[in-house]
Amino acid sequence: MSKIRWVKVPEGYRCPFCPDHVDEDFLVWETLLAEPICDGCTYDIFNALLVIPPVDLLDPEKIPRLEQLTGKPALELSRLVVQEDIALLEDKENLERKIRNSREFPGETREKIEMEWHERLAQMRSLLAELEKLATEKK
Ligand SMILES: [Zn+2]
Numbered sequence: 001m002s003k004i005r006w007v008k009v010p011e012g013y014r015c016p017f018c019p020d021h022v023d024e025d026f027l028v029w030e031t032l033l034a035e036p037i038c039d040g041c042t043y044d045i046f047n048a049l050l051v052i053p054p055v056d057l058l059d060p061e062k063i064p065r066l067e068q069l070t071g072k073p074a075l076e077l078s079r080l081v082v083q084e085d086i087a088l089l090e091d092k093e094n095l096e097r098k099i100r101n102s103r104e105f106p107g108e109t110r111e112k113i114e115m116e117w118h119e120r121l122a123q124m125r126s127l128l129a130e131l132e133k134l135a136t137e138k139k
Pocket of ligand 1: 015016017018023037038039040041042
């Protein structure tokens with residue numbers, strides 16, 4: 001996730017995905033939505049969009065709500081998010097930063113981090129291929 005920024009929200013602001021309670025931390029995920037959403041929902045939505053078809057099993061209303069708010073179909077939103085993640089993973093600077101930040105954790109070697117990074121990139125590329133195939137089939 002690259003295009004996110006933390007924001008301050010007015011007092012009493014509620015996340016559009018979990019308006020039943022107060023949240024502390026909000027961010028704007030520019031690729032998806034102009035409205036601030038809470039950090040917990042951001043994480044859930046990210047993971048839900050990596051499933052085909054996109055679904056959050058704990059809260060199946062989340063993705064339909066996202067479609068409603070963005071006016072875009074879930075599969076298109078998935079494609080946007082996967083493309084964004086691939087761009088982040090292809091940027092060598094990000095990998096180097098991850099390696100630098102992981103140095104203090106025991107068991108984290110450069111080789112291990114690089115391997116996991118490339119596995120993740122391969123996973124995301126095959127997910128994107130699958131999403132693009134679905135998009136062509138629909139036309
Ligand atoms: Zn929320």
